[in-house]
Amino acid sequence: MLRRPFFWIIAVTIALFAAAPHGSDVELRESLILAAVYITLASNLNLMLGYAGYVNFGSIVFFGLGGYFCVYFMGSLGWGLASSLVVSGVAVSAAALVFGLGILRLRGVHFALATIGVNEAVMAFVTNFEPWGGSTGIYLSPELFQPLGGPASALWVIYYLLVAIMGASLYLSYFIKRSKFGLGLLSIGQNEDAAAVLGVPAPRYKALAYSASALLPAVAGGLYFFKGAFVQPADAFDLTLSTEAIVITMLGGQGTIVGPALGAYLYEELRGWLLTSETFANFQLVVAGVLLLLIVQFAPEGLMGFLYRRFPRLRRILE
Amino acid sequence: MTALLEVSELSKRFGGLHAVEALSFSVGEGEILGLIGPNGAGKSTVFNLINGVFAPSAGRVAFRGEDITGAAPYRVARLGLARTHQIVQPFAGMSVLDNCTVGACFGRENLPLAKARQAAREAAALVGLEKRLDAPALELTIAGKKRLELARALAARPALLMLDEVLAGLNPTEVAQMVETLRTIRGRGLSILMIEHLMQAIMSLSDRIVVLTSGTKLSEGSPAQVAHDPAVIAAYLGDPEMVRRPP
Amino acid sequence: MGKFWLAAVIGFSLAFPGLAAAEDTITIGMTVSQTGPLNVDSVAQLHGSEFWRDEVNAAGGIKAGNKRYKVRFVTYDDQSVGGRVQQLYTRLIVQDKANFLFGPYSSGLTATAAVISEQYGKIMLVGGGAEPKTYQLGNQYLFQCITQADYYLAGAVQALKEKNPHARVAFVYSDDPFSKAVVASAHKLAEQAGFTIALQESYAPSTTDFSPIINKVISSGADAFLGGGHYPDGATLARQLHEQKAGLKYIAILVAPDSPKFASLGDAALGVMVPSQWEPQVKYKPDFGPTPEQFAKAAYAKTKVEADYHTASGYITGLLLQHAIEQAGSIDPAKVKAALDKIDVTTFFGKDKFANGPKDHGLQVGHEMVLAQWQMKGGKLEKEIVWPEAARTAQMLYPLPEAH
């Protein structure tokens, strides 16, 4: 495992992310925080989309639920950050296991629609759930940043934690892809019926993958909404975010590990630049749309697919 | 001879259509049983009933004494019953080696990845695919894909191998090679249940033959007995009396 | 050789002092919802702030001590979503070196932006965040220039008490932070006023058809309707209440009826009231800055659209900052903050005073709402102020004509 070059490429990426803003460049940190969140969402989505071939359209429900659990534990129950994050992650992946057993009997677009249904149902429920502030959402007071040394240093702590979560997501995708579980997932993705005939326990593997793909996004959601000191249903369960995660995975190249990560970084930089450039400011939706249309039509295998075709030797180094 | 596979009174109805009706037969340890019959006799349906792709409407299937009626395909495979598909179902995007490794990983011995790769290489070599291990499955010829189906099933080191027209679509030399491969496999104490239309191949390979027509068992016995059974001839060639009547 | 250049530079700078001092300017940063559902109100608020900036620069800039500072805006699109707000406000502070900040539109975005502004001790004046919670969390550099959500419908409840002390009230509001806070406090006030609460219903912001809810209003036998949400739902409610002849005598809807476009509903708009932070016809006597008429006329001249209270809120955030800088005589944040804390003034916008206790610093405690009503004036629908008594420009049309 350690001999493989890609193992070290991930380590270098994490180190770069951690070192890049080196203490002063706050603006770069904020941009990299968004990139790290997108990479986490896309890599974990890839477990379902790229490996098992299941389009989880509503994957943002894990991110949102993680955010709500964590903010609730810290804001209303006064827990520490660490315990809130751990419990949020575990609670959401357990919930994903339960949801999964239900909707994973579906395939193709029916599964995609079901995930949208789950996300919208959870959002509608949270909007009426008073302990979580109902539609007002939950506000966090700045005092909660004190244990981390006040808002300034707290934002740095949150940044490094998010980079760690991003790294964990990349390694999770990497280890799963090289494991027997990963081989089983990939065979399900290729032809689920044939895989079952060969003995791959499809229902259990799909539920496990669905649950695994929920853990880290939930923790990332907890950090993200703790950082924003406010969570409301419309932000936590925003379908456009999970659609963007799909776009990113397709842009980068589904089924690969570096694909979603590269796609996330490029996408975040593009949207960030579009937003702050005068010429495109109010046309950034149009530009993003046209770009995606071209990719889906002419380079469906995404960036990595294109690179693998042009430089086949690359396949041995990058996964 | 203890029965490896025991099928008793198996039936399957799709709405009004009786695809399989009260079918019973068994496969002994180390035996090759041929399953023949005209198109639409329900042969592939029987396979799908045994390995759990369809749940039977009635009847019972036991494998090494354990009742597997209607069990999920992956449970049946885990017990050591592997099968190939009439229409090839390769994992197109994966390499030949990976295809076989899936079989080895999730078959009877549930091998860890490293050992599974080794078993996969052996199975691929057995069917003559050792030179194409890294090629993506979609690049293989139809014959290659047929071999891959077999290799994948073999990699699982099954106790019983169910072959669904593995010779169909092959040219004569490929048929000869495949028959030879089946003979070498047979030598390792593996039992085979085989659907085939190529009479001379199945007649030479099988110890016993079951003839199926429109879902029911028409006849059973050694290849010679079955070949001379008037009912079988009628089913295949029409009424034997016709041979004698003047034109 | 070096001395020659030195002399030239000095000579040059003496000749054009203004140029030499590179024009003292202060930078004010803010995000605006150019896209997404909050676009209408957020852009109106931006126009108000830009109108203030242009007037101040035309008059030579803000006078602080013996210096005059021109105002420069840097704005980014937050897409009505919290996701990018912190990245953009960090950019405003770090890269664009903003001296002061204006808040984004809506309470949710303000809370998220506050984490960044507080951390850098940057003063942020908020013209579009009515929800009080953000100011009760211990933030020190936030200043709410508009009335907080709790008092939005206070005027409507008192005005109803004068007209019909035994009213049966139906509260129907959108499931969003602002509307929920408004109705929660209005509910308490209504109970204290002795009204019977015939109905209390919240609806999803994405609701498109209100007929089932309106039937519920009719079944409840309510004769007064208080509620609504942000933009499209408020207008749909007004239209369907009219079409389904809900038989209400008194209707007050949040936000939507304040926009001039509301008149396009025709009869459905007649008699509908809206709590408003400011109306062109208010009669306040300003300590400084333009009178209400001057502001209204000048705003119409600039934007060709009658100013609504979002435009006025945008302008007042600028005016209050300017006043504080002039009082402090410097743009040093600590001095300006001290000046802002002491502000207790009346302007074209009305009274403005900030609470500065530890637990509610920056909360607006001075500004009063007015209640405006769409009335038919010479065949054209006009907004008139009908409450409070001091600011009234027309008698309240009560009860609503039979058409409702």
Next chain:
Amino acid sequence: MLGILASLLDGLLVGAVYGLAAMGITFIWGVMDVVNLTHGAMIVAGMFGVYLLVSAMGIPAYAALLPVLLAGFFAGVALYWIAIHRMIGRPPLMSLLATFAVNLVLIGLGTATWGTVLFNVSVSLPGFSLGRYTFPGTHIMAAVLTAVIAGVLYLFLYRTRAGKAVRAVAANREAAELVGIPTTRILALSCGLGVALAGVSGALISTLFPFTVLSGDAYQLKSFVVTVLGGMGNPTGALVAGIALGLFEGLATPFMPVSWTLVIEFVLFVLVLIAFPGGLISIGRRRPAVR
């Protein structure tokens, strides 16, 4: 009691419009296995079509229906060639993303030109009232026109050659090609019809409620729910499911807080997907739900 009857009637009227809106998306899904995520934007285009025609040419709103229908048809054919043609036969995710991309472009252009300001088509027709409950004429007219349009679609599908060709392509594209049906032209025609349905449902909705550029999303989500209840790819099922959903909303509202109806709708949506892949009301063509 009267209140409940009134709510049910309201539910029926608006449910019909939900059904019409959903017919557009289920039609395109049925014929070419494509989930058309531009559906919401096309509904909004229909709304703005009516607004522009009414305000520019002063014609009554209902007269604008035909031009919007035609414009929708051509927009649909254009959408087919721009986004969907290369996606036929490829995994559904591809067409999902292609139409999502076009949706982004449409929303971007719409916001840039009209902003998210409110538009209102003022139409008033005498309605009738039942005790204190009134049913606006516009809602009744919308339901009537919906029935007419659904009827025309039914006649087209089951009484014309082109309709038969469309149903053949829906059943099996390859087989249809083998018997000589120009499938590409039929697919383009179907996409045109689907978008025309979306456009005209938008036109009808614009006579009922004020709208903005962003109103499309709510209707798109509602159409998903209705499509699944009615059985994917089954236009008549969608109409009946739309009415059923409207009745449910009408019935549920008097008995519980309105905001909870949305929770129940989506839970029902997921359960129906799992338990009845063919949809609750799958009349007519039985399609294998899981492919």
